[in-house]
Amino acid sequence: MSAPLHRPAPFVPPRFNRHGVLAIYRFELARAARTLIQSLVTPVITTSLYFIVFGSAIGARMHSVGGVPYGAFIVPGLMMLTLFTESIANASFGIFYPKFTGTIFELLSAPVSPLETVLGYVGAAATKSVAIGSIILGTSALFVPIRILHPVAMVVLLLLTAATFSLFGFIVGIWAKGWEQIQIIPALIMTPLTFLGGAFYSIDMLPRPWRTLSLFNPVVYLINAFRWSFYGATDVGIGTSIAFTLGFLAACAAVVAWIFRTGYRLKN
Amino acid sequence: MQPAISIQRLVKRYDSGHVALHGIDLEVRPGEIFALLGPNGAGKSTLINIVCGIVTPTEGRVLAAGRDVVREYRAARTAIGLVPQELATDNYESVWATVKFSRGLYGRAPNPRFLESLLDALSLADKRDARIMTLSGGMKRRVMIAKALAHEPQILFLDEPTAGVDVELRRDMWALVRRLRDQGVTIVLTTHYIEEAEQMADRIGVLDRGSLILVEDKRTLIDQLGERQLRLMLRRPLDAIPAGLADLGLQLRDRGDELVFTYDATRTIDVSALLRRLTDLSIEITDMQTRQSSLEEIFVKLVSRRS
Ligand SMILES: Nc1ncnc2c1ncn2[C@@H]1O[C@H](COP(=O)(O)OP(=O)(O)OP(=O)(O)O)[C@@H](O)[C@H]1O
Ligand SMILES: [Mg+2]
Numbered sequence: 001m002s003a004p005l006h007r008p009a010p011f012v013p014p015r016f017n018r019h020g021v022l023a024i025y026r027f028e029l030a031r032a033a034r035t036l037i038q039s040l041v042t043p044v045i046t047t048s049l050y051f052i053v054f055g056s057a058i059g060a061r062m063h064s065v066g067g068v069p070y071g072a073f074i075v076p077g078l079m080m081l082t083l084f085t086e087s088i089a090n091a092s093f094g095i096f097y098p099k100f101t102g103t104i105f106e107l108l109s110a111p112v113s114p115l116e117t118v119l120g121y122v123g124a125a126a127t128k129s130v131a132i133g134s135i136i137l138g139t140s141a142l143f144v145p146i147r148i149l150h151p152v153a154m155v156v157l158l159l160l161t162a163a164t165f166s167l168f169g170f171i172v173g174i175w176a177k178g179w180e181q182i183q184i185i186p187a188l189i190m191t192p193l194t195f196l197g198g199a200f201y202s203i204d205m206l207p208r209p210w211r212t213l214s215l216f217n218p219v220v221y222l223i224n225a226f227r228w229s230f231y232g233a234t235d236v237g238i239g240t241s242i243a244f245t246l247g248f249l250a251a252c253a254a255v256v257a258w259i260f261r262t263g264y265r266l267k268n
Numbered sequence: 269m270q271p272a273i274s275i276q277r278l279v280k281r282y283d284s285g286h287v288a289l290h291g292i293d294l295e296v297r298p299g300e301i302f303a304l305l306g307p308n309g310a311g312k313s314t315l316i317n318i319v320c321g322i323v324t325p326t327e328g329r330v331l332a333a334g335r336d337v338v339r340e341y342r343a344a345r346t347a348i349g350l351v352p353q354e355l356a357t358d359n360y361e362s363v364w365a366t367v368k369f370s371r372g373l374y375g376r377a378p379n380p381r382f383l384e385s386l387l388d389a390l391s392l393a394d395k396r397d398a399r400i401m402t403l404s405g406g407m408k409r410r411v412m413i414a415k416a417l418a419h420e421p422q423i424l425f426l427d428e429p430t431a432g433v434d435v436e437l438r439r440d441m442w443a444l445v446r447r448l449r450d451q452g453v454t455i456v457l458t459t460h461y462i463e464e465a466e467q468m469a470d471r472i473g474v475l476d477r478g479s480l481i482l483v484e485d486k487r488t489l490i491d492q493l494g495e496r497q498l499r500l501m502l503r504r505p506l507d508a509i510p511a512g513l514a515d516l517g518l519q520l521r522d523r524g525d526e527l528v529f530t531y532d533a534t535r536t537i538d539v540s541a542l543l544r545r546l547t548d549l550s551i552e553i554t555d556m557q558t559r560q561s562s563l564e565e566i567f568v569k570l571v572s573r574r575s
Binding site for chain 2: 005006007008009010011012013014017019020022023024026027030031034101102103105106107108109110111112113263267268
């Protein structure tokens, strides 16, 4: 214990703590990198399974939906399903884990603003789910021919969805008091909404009352917009879809702002 | 000189309704080691956590390095490093990664050379790439200190840094704290080892049930509140205290061969006059001893006086 220590000098913090954002972002991605094999192999296997079950078994009987081969038709829905669950899981775990281990004290006592905190955590979670979404797209391309009619819209929708649901996951992680609660939202809400939201079928294929009911499922709009960016066809208006996503994003942002203002489940 | 920390009428009422701090006023001077003492539940951690931004104050104002910890939290927090009471570490991270993370989180540009020297100073250099979960408890505590110092803070909070720490590490920590102080870092620590406060602190504050019942220079505190005793060993035991010495409030101990004179430190006594009176009564003295009460005794006295 003889090396020199620092001599404290007043340090004027910058208006935007970019080192802080980067530290959180890198830290979160490093955590993902530690489980890289799982993170990458799992979606590849799951996607392949979906193709075997839905694509081959069902697709053999049902050749196309609205002119798109069934196997290709389900790709956007599959990507969305993964995007939802991965974004929520990554972001909720990212903020819940330090709460659980107690290391959150450091975040709370650091000179990072709410916006910077969210950029770090949500940015990292969204990055990871976009990466996984891309892997799924790549894997799918091995099974079925894929066209992307509106690539720019596709990328924007991908990023927007990843960001929105990562933000939502961040809220879940702060709200959660235990591990079960972390799992409950994706399992109990997102997966059913996605399955019922036309991930694997067109809602036009549903009989009347179910079709109308589906229009109350927000996920329908997301999946439809995304599928439109691939194949051009859509069950509902693309404008409505984007409005829906942006509305949900704004709602999540408002909740996050409220959380930081009140310290809800973060501070005493 | 501007105080390192200035706390004004600070009140904390937890959601449970429990009032942990009842209007604290305190100034910590730049460059001093300030020890916060008090029994379990007195509010020491609450006070520290409010200054550091982990707990929201209910009323009152706190400035750190002259900046309001709520309104100018960025500037205030940049100046502060905290080692919390609880050991909380990222078990799967390496020592290096976690220290680097802390520096970045506090907004400082990377500086591997400084971090290397910091790990060196904490005898962590050879653990640089070890995962934190593979370290012993004492090592983890060093890591926590390294994290708290990674952004070169002006003020360091140590909430019970030596709880559950062996003698050697405790010595190391004291040495480290002194060195930091010598470099100009202001240090606020809490401890249950009074001996520690006695050895380390420049000033001492005693917190009891949410109120600061005393803030004093350590020396003054020991001098003012400490009792002194003069013990006189006698050649021939006495049966009783002679009438001629009744005014002094002496005590007879140990089968009558020891006379104890207790006085408080503010009163200067004339030892030679006392000895002369004893000689006049033909009481022979073989040995004498003086002792001063420790901070521990003072502390126990203070806290029990209030209950
Ligand atoms: N989150 C909380 N909600 C309600 N009461 C709390 C909370 N945290 C602490 N308290 C109460 O506030 C009081 C002060 O607690 P604090 O942890 O500040 O004490 P302390 O002096 O640090 O004690 P110790 O020496 O045991 O660490 C205690 O009565 C404690 O029970
Ligand atoms: Mg405490």
